[in-house]
Amino acid sequence: MRLENKIGPLRQKLKTTGFTHSKPLDGQRVSDANKVKSVVFCEYLIASKDTLDDVIFSNECNNQLNQNKSCNYQPKESHVTVMANPKHPLKIYMWAAIGNRGASTIRLFEGFMDSEIYTNVILRDTGAIHRGNVW
Numbered sequence: 010m011r012l013e014n015k016i017g018p019l020r021q022k023l024k025t026t027g028f029t030h031s032k033p034l035d036g037q038r039v040s041d042a043n044k045v046k047s048v049v050f051c052e053y054l055i056a057s058k059d060t061l062d063d064v065i066f067s068n069e070c071n072n073q074l075n076q077n078k079s080c081n082y083q084p085k086e087s088h089v090t091v092m093a094n095p096k097h098p099l100k101i102y103m104w105a106a107i108g109n110r111g112a113s114t115i116r117l118f119e120g121f122m123d124s125e126i127y128t129n130v131i132l133r134d135t136g137a138i139h140r141g142n143v144w
Contacts (some may be wrong), residue, residue, distance in 0.1 A: 025125060027084055027085055028083065028084055029083065029084075029085045031083070031089045046124070060099055062109065085144065101117060101118075102116075102117065102118050102119070102122060103116070103117055104116045104118075105124075107139055116131055
């Protein structure tokens, strides 16, 4: 017997027992520590009067390698579950920048971008951390 044939009776049983199903909503997770670091960095840029002339565009994107779907079952009267998830689940990240001195190399990495990856893998390896170097 195929799985599709079993889904119908399951949904009917859930409906008769007063349950419904829904996908969890994603809520971007921003920690207090990251908020403080962002404010400190922005204050540094303002104090040093950095105009960011050497950065025209910097971006990252990600590719999901598989379809990870989840479904929650709850009573009809209850609220939809909101799960604290990072903005992008575990995926392959790609990062690149274009500046006055040309384009950076494209960097690929797994996991989540944190300060160590950004500083060591992206800024140092691409030379972006040293303003005098060409990317």
